[in-house]
Structures are given as structure tokens and as C-alpha cells.
Amino acid sequence: MKKVFHLWIVSCVLLLSSVVSAESDLAIEITQGIDEPTPVAIVPFAWSGSSALKENIAQIVSADLGRTGLFSMMDPTTMLSFPTQQDQIYYRDWRLSKTEFLVIGRQIPAEGTQIKVEFELYDVLKEQRLLSERVSGTQDNLRDIAHYISDMIYQKLTGIRGAFSTRIVYVTAQQYGEGKVSYRLKMADSDGARPITIRQQSEPLMSPAWARDGSKLAYVSFESGRPAIYIQYLATGKREKVQSFRGLNGAPAWSPDGNKLAIVLSKDGNPEVYVLDLRSRSLARITHHYGIDTEPSWSPDGQSIIFTSDRGGQPQIYRLQLATRQLERVTYEGNYNSRGRLTHDGRFLAMVHRGDDNVFRIAVQDLKTGRLDTLTDTYLDESPTIAPNGSIILYATQKGVKGVLGGVTLDGNVRFILPATSGDVREPAWSPYLQ
Template sequence: MMHMQRFAVILCLILGAAWVQAEAALNITITQGAVGATPIGIVPFAWTGTGQPPQRIGHIVADDLARSGLFAPVPAAKMPQQPTQPSQIDNSAWSKIGVGDVVIGGLESLGGGQYSVHFQLFDTLQNQQLLGYRFQATIGQLRQAAHRISDLVYQQLTGQRGAFNTHIAYVSTKVENGRIARFRIMVADYDGHDPQIVYSSPRPLSSPAWSPDGKYIAYESFASGRPKLYLQNLTTAKREMISDQSGLNSAPAFSPDGTRLAMTLTHDGHAEIYVMNLSTRQLIQVTHDASINTGAAWMPDGKSIVFTSDRGGSPQIYVKTIGGGPAQRLTYDGNYNAGATVSPDGKKIAFVHQAGGAFQIAIMNLGTGQMQVLTRGPLDDAPSFSPNGAMVIFSTVEGGKKVLGVVSVDGRVRQRLSGPEYVSQPAWSPYGS
């Protein structure tokens, strides 16, 4: 587990590549669906062109909505009809199987590698169109167009912005003969498709963190033999070392406006949280305590952070303003609560909670202090909220292998992302990445 390892590393110390196509996409599996998900019809999109369609747009949209846990797309084989035009929709046929909303659309080849994608969302009960858009895209943008359709449908029907057209960063480790042979910082679509290598090294890489504009990733690298923090431009692949203090340089976290970076440093003999101005490289020390202080995550106002500290005798979550003042403890349930991340609206934190020997992902309402355990463990770690705050992605272990898990914030929906390599330490991108 990353946060258990982080405390161990700190205790001991107190003491590149451009975008490259990866070998295989992650496979996503829904391990638990929500009871009472709303039926919806996502009719296979009509294809106008030669041969097979380059992407199954309707299939991608159906998968997206199913993964949200709020919708239950009707399988194509069980649809009462498969209309491609509004005039062909038989509202009564859909109503008979309990479907109140139907999406139809089409994909058309325009030549020269360009495609047109259109869709319409209909309310079969009210007999009216709710949405209708047309996009133009290259072949490499078709999955993105499908995710955009999912976002629009999701928002129209729920009132909440979707997070399907986003990305995840994570660490991939290649294991050969029982030993780790290579570490890679990866970026993929939220569903694990189109994985790209950001940076690769035979030495450990960890803690990828997104800038709020989605253009940069900060991470920790041992490529030189000791931990340093790097900032990498995802468009140009330019990589810049931003912290090379003696001891540990770890746990980077961008401020909400992207101008500052929180980090954990141990150059003075113990782990403290600092904030760096990325323009001037000036450091400000935020915590002043002889205990371990690490894993900063920003509140949305950019004025305070939550972090992990064992100043009370065991790892717990605290909150502290950047400008000064005492830290306030947030977690009291159990002897281990660590690695907090803050929801986009600042109303919740997700973190690692130990109960009965298992490390699980828990969520706390900061207004009420109420905590809910979302996962089963036994080795869950590194939670990260989706940009709409509806889901949490995290590291877990299944069958002795590191994989990624996704859980809804109410705990009703669970998914697993796995691939041929070990994957861990996920970070969900902001919008616009």
C-alpha cells in the first residue's frame, strides 16, 4: 500500500519519453451494480461508410452510462426496435419495457479521415426531443466524441455533469521473474482505453498528480538514485526537475489555481509539508511538528490543506490553513486514517481507513463528520475523486496483483480496472484534460 509504504520510507529516510502508445488498454469490469438503475435505450448508431465502423459509438455510450451505476442500458438483442430516425421511434414499444429515454444517432465517413457523429435523446413518455448534437472528428477522436455524448446525456437526465470525457494517470509496473523490471507513469481515458506512456524508468516512479488545467503531471522519480520531484508537460513531453532537496521529495499536489505545489520534504530531518511557488520556486513551510506530516491535498479555496500526520500517536487526517494557525484533527474513528483526497466541492474527503486488519477506502462528510466505508479491502489505497465528485478511483489488490478499483461515493457501484501489468496510484484528471 502506498501510504503504508510512504510512512515506512519517511521513517527510513529520517534516516522520459514523449507520448508513446502502451501495449494494452486496461480492462474494466463492473463488480457490483446499483439496484434500481434507470433503464435507458442506447440504440446502435447507424453507420454510413464502407466496411465496418471505426468505432461502435452507441456501445461506448451504453458502457459509459452503465458504469455510472445510475443507468441500465437495454441490451441490443432485447430492444423492441432499433430506429435510426426520430420518425421511426415507437414510444409505446419502449414504454412497455419500462424505458422512458432513448438515444439514437449515426456515424458518417466524410472522407479524408474525417467523420460526422450525431445523436438525439428522446423522452418516450412525453414524446419530445431533449437533446440533439452533431460533432466532426478524426478517427482518433471518435472515442472522445462518444464520451462527450455520454456526458451530455448524463447531465440532461441527472442534472450533474458527467466525467466520461476525462483521463486517469497511474503507475504501471512490469514484473519479470518475480521482480519489478520497469516503472511507467501512464495516462489513459477514464475507462482505461488508449493508454499512453508519459515517462518510463527502471527505478521507482510514484505519486502522479494533475495540474488543474490538465496540461501537466507532477510525480516522484528515483531515476537518479534518490527521490526527486518532476513536472512534465503532457503535450511537449518536456520534463523539469522542481525539487531536489536532500532526503525525501514526495507527494506533490497542485493548488486549485495551478500556481503552487504542495510537497513533503525531509531535508531538515523529519517530514514536513511545504508549498512551492511554481513561478519563483520559493518554498513556504506549512507544518512545524516533529512527527511525520505528509500527503497534502488542497481545499478548493486554495487557502488550506488536509494532510496525514502521526502527531497524535497514529496516522490521522488533519486540516490546516496555509498562512498559519494550528492544525485541526478531522478523523477519530480507528487508529489509521491516511492519504486523504478532497472532493471537488470541498464537502467530503476520501481516505484510507484501517478496520479489522483491512485497509479500506472511506469517505467523510466534512460538515457532519459522518464516515462511511466504501470498499472491502484488504489492501485499498490512494483514493482520487472524479471531477464531478460522483466516483472514487483507488489502488487495490486482487489475486495477488495490483489493480485499480472504482467505487461510487454512496458505495453502491464498484468496478475494477486491470491489465497485463501491475497498476497502482491512480489520479483522476480534472475537466479539460
Template structure:
């Protein structure tokens, strides 16, 4: 079990403040440092991230994280440091002509220093090399234990400015860590930074865990825990305090916990005989409200971002399909009509797309459709793909993929165009990912 102090809340960082633009010698052209990442025909932007000045190894660490984050996003192509024409001063405009020779369109410079109390201060500037001007400049401050987060926050600012899409680097991913032979897997709840750093185990493996789900607004994770010989129970663990609670006291098996957008309610599926129905639980009063009442298996519910609708999977039509209903259970209707079986729907934080797992002869695919069921696209297919979970910016998904045999699942990040696919480092096999909300520069 990790120490609660490992997880820093939003008071750990000073809010970012803007830096004044530095003067340049020549008149600047209009800035063009933008990329349209909503479509699949983009080309990654060549960008250079110079070594940050200041605090030695910490400065190098921060600039290295910025470069790695941007490169892993798939939307940037970091320039190799061996091609850098200079080590630019943070307090002066770079030599734009020399940087243009490297092919770089963007340049990030920075500095990490300490204030009088010993706290770290990180400053950065993003330069449009082609236009010859500063695009953005910010500074942030924090304690030494959060130095890695400084890199993620700066990368988020650069990413957002160029793409016009919210950042996602300053986040964590919860997942089920699986170790041991396939027939006797030890399953522990784990959480890590989105780049695989700062891995923490939240359970010890004495109970099997599945289906962790982050709250969209807090550092709470709901998950299924099943001690040997007992029914599964939904638990919630708070990463800031380390407190844990069992939610409800049901005689039948519960599954598929999912928070409401405000974090105050929890959707669960409750098995009743051979059926399963969806309930909403108020986490304050622990009162439950039944939302579906069918002879089918209704499960895997997910709220719309505004909380007005719920998508879920059901076999009420004879095969697993995706349905949508009002948040009170009213007016259910079918959304998916393609070939195959649909499961594990998840509503994008932007509200525009629904991700799903699709099974058809030959394997499992991960796809997206519009919120009205139109425009279905499969992003990736294979022997076994499952468990799509959205980044807080609605631009990426993390899934787990199992190649079969005696091996196990691994985590992969894909973007909504299907053009970017990146494996995520985990210590062993991994399944059931869940992406945290953006921690933010005020964290």
C-alpha cells in the same frame, strides 16, 4: 515514451451545438427521465442506445462506447440490442410504444457523418420513452483520431442530463504500471482513458516512479522518480508537449506532490531527519514556503477546491490522523477521530467530501467524510485498499487494491454511495491512480 501528438488539447473539438427537437405525433407528457444518484437507494435506469447511423464501423464504435460508459457508471442498465424493436431513424421520432415494451425509460439515437473537409460530425438525441419526447440533442465535430472521444462526450451529456451531476467519461487516469516479481517490480508511469483504452507509457522503467498527480486544470502530471542509488525527485511532465522538468533541487527526500486548484503551485512533503514537513512551491518562480513546522511526520497534503485550505495526514497526536489548516499553514486542527489510522486524504472537486484511507485491525478501508470531519462513511474494505483519487465530478473514486501474496494491485472505481464498484482494465498490476480533469467537449 508516447508521442506528444497522441494527447489532443481543447482545440481538437468543435463546441457542441444544440439540435432542434423533432415533432412527435401525440402530446408529450412531462419528462421524468431523472435519477437521484446522491443517495444509495437508487435503481439503475433502463436505457437503450441504438446503433448510430452514418459512417459504418465508426458509427457503431461511437454508439458502443456510449452504451458501455453508461453501463459502467452503475446508474444505467443498457437494454440488450437483441430486444430492440426497430432501428430508429435519426430524423424521425421513434416508435415510443414499441420501445416502452422493452422496459426502456430512455433511448439514445445518433448519427456519425463527415463534412466537406473530411472531419467527423456526431449528432445524438436523448429521448424520454415514457413521456414520448426529446430531452436533449447535440452535435460535435472532430478529426478521425478522436473518434472514441466522441462517444465519451455524448455519454457525458446523457449522464449529466439524467443525473444532474457533471460527466466524467471524457477523462484519463494516470497510474503506476507494475510488472515482474514482487521483489523486483518494474514501475512505469502510464496513462489511459478512463475505460482502459489508449494506454500510453510515459516512462521506460529505468527509474522507479510513485505518486503521479494530475493538475486540475492542465495536462500536467507531477510524479516521484527515483533512479537507482539516488534520492527521489519530483518531476512534471506535460502530456501535450512531452516536455519534462525536475521541480526543485532538495537535498532531502521529497514526496506527495499535489497541485493547487489553479495549477500554479505544488504541495510537497520534505523529509528532514526523522520528520516530514509540508511546503508549497510556486511553479513559476520555484520559490518554496514552509507550511508546517512540527516534530511529526506531516505528509499527503491536498488543497480544498477554492484553494483556501489544505488537508494533510500527520502523526503529531501519536497516530496518523487527518488535519486541516489554512493554505498559509495557519490554524491546524484535527478532523478524524474514529478508530484506526487515517491517511492519504483527498478533497473532492465539489468541496463537500474528503476521501481517505483508513487502516484498522483486519485491513484497509476507503471512506469519505464531510469537509468538517462529520458523517464518516467507509465505502469499501479489504486486505489492502489505498490511494483514493476523485473523478472531476466528485461522484466517484478510483483506488488500488492489493489482495496480498505474490500478486499485485488492481484499480477499482467506486461511487460515493458505496453501491457501485467496478474494476478497471490495466495490462498488469497497477497502483497510485490519479484522475485527470474533464477534458470537455471543447477539447
């Protein structure tokens, strides 16, 4: 039996000074999906307990899969039957409703406060069971279990590991009073549910970045009146101020091994990229140019760093090999390319791109072929961050006069918006896998 229980989620509730919102700040709205999504039915799971459950697992799984734009989810009110066991499935009925895949499940009270959840995935056309698993948890873990089930189904149907169980962090800014702004660093499920306020203050917060093990964040805070980089430990709420220098201290990026931060400092008079060893606190400057070098990001193998520089006259993305100090320019198409982020296999580079229309959009470049594709049709798009399975890019954009988060698949076929219930939303960062 597999047990789904993320200790770090429980730990996050214990964050010092954290505030848990009663409602989800973000709600994903699909704005574009593929032309022929695969029909899937998630039958309401049976429950043999005496009291109502806190969460509807089948509903969460259906919402997870539906938000990808790859699947069309059947409305339970149109289902002809509600099977919970294999011998209750009448495939002909499901074929008549044009359902291709069917999920059934059962929720069973177990020892103490535990709940066993059994689920099965069926290919309706082949009348074949594709997946059968049992997981367990408590009432408080039902949403985690649902995301886990979504991950398993998604991987079985697409061949790609799901990322529904991951988390996102983002910054919100909300005006209150006269000329006052409240800034919050928030963390939520990948679907925007269960937001937790990690940090709240009246001075700007920006550039959150996840460590590869998901246990801590680095971000920039202006709480002292000038920019400084902090590390936040999610399990305890402990905050640690990184070495602070005069001038700019910004754009932290974790090395894959979690032992170093690439940061941008202007202590020598010009913004340059440095690498700070968090164990020895030694600092090494890795760029040397009178232009502005900023927005560093590590390659997945930790052997190189990509960054934005205007050393060629306009902002473009460069790659520096750390061992040899060999420098190469990566982007050429367009008059502006910045905020480069690599997929976890290192092949694709997401970025903010401005072409001949002078509109900032999200684009992706295949580093193997050199092909660049513009993925979004909104404007003022910024801060791309990539899901750990490389399937979706999340970014900040504008909807009217309000800052919101947008999402687009790497092929550009599926797009969605995550409007917030309050305040402007910006600076998203997607967590790594957390198990």
C-alpha cells in the same frame, strides 16, 4: 454546431519516448450496482459513408453509461427496431421492452475527413425528446465524441456533469527477468482505453498528480537512485526536475492556480510539508512538529492544505489554514486515517481508513456533518482519487496477489474493479475537466 476535439489528446500522442499500447490495459468490471437501475437503450448509429468506421460510438456510449451501475443497458440483439430518425420511433414497442430512455443517432461524412454525428435522447414514457445535438470530428476523434455524448446524456438524466471525457494516470510495475521490475507511468481514458506510456524505467515511480489545467503532471522518480520530484509537460514530453534536497522529496500536490506545489521534504531531518512557489522557486515550510507530516492536498479554494500526521500518536488527517496557520484535526473515528482528498466542492473528504477490524479500506467523511462512511469491502485499499464531478472514488487495492484499481461511488452503492492485463497497477490519479 459544437466541435469536440481535445488538442491535449493529440499532443499526448507526440510525447517524447511515449509508447501507445495496442490494447487497453484496464477493463472495468461492475461488482455491485444499484438494485433498480434505469433501463436505457442506445440504438446503433446510422452511417452513410462507404468505408467502415474505426469506432462504434453507440457501443462506447452504452458501455460508459452501463459502467456507472445506475443504468441497465439494452442489448442491441434484443431490439425490435433500429430507428435513426424521430419519425421511426414506435414508443409502444420500447415501452413493452421496459425501456425508459432511448438514444438514436446518425453519422454523416462531411467536408474532407470530417464526420458529423447527430444524436437525440428521448423519454419513452413521456414520448418526449430531451436532448438533440450535433458534434463533429475525424475518425481519430470518434471515441472522444462518444465520451462527450455520454457526458451529455449522463448530465441530462442525473443532473450531474459527466466525467467520461476525462483521463486517469496510474503506475504499473511488471517483473521481467530475474529480480527486475519495469515501472511505467501511464495515461488512459477514464474507461482504461487508449493507454499511453508517459514514462518507463527500471526505478520506482510514484505519486502522480495532475495540475488543475490538465496540461502537466508532477510525480516522484527514483531514477537517480534517490527520490526526486519531476514535472512532465504532456503537450511536448518535456520533463523538469524540481529542486532536489537531501533526504525525502515526495508527495507533490498542485495548488489550484498551478503556481505552487505542496511537497514533503526531510531536509531538516524530519518529514515536513513545504510549499514551493514554481515562479520564484521560494520554499516555505508550513508544518513544524517532531511527528511525521506527509501527503498534503489543497482545498479547492487554495486557502488551506490537508495532510496526514502522526503527531497525535497515530496517523490522522489535519487541516492548516495558510493565512493564519490555524491547525485543526479533521478525523477522529478509527485508529488510522491517511491520504485525504477533497471533493471539488470541499464538502467530502475521501481517505484510507482503518477501523476496529484493522483492515485498510476507503472511507468518506462529510465535513459538514462529521459523518464517516466506509465505502469498500476489499482490503489493503490505498491512494484514493476523486472524479472531477465528485461521483466516484478510484483507488488501488489487491485482487489475489495482484495490484488492481477499484472504484466506488461516493454513496457506496456502486462498485467496480479495473483488472489489468499485465503487471500490478497502483497510484491512480484522476484528471480535472479538460475542456
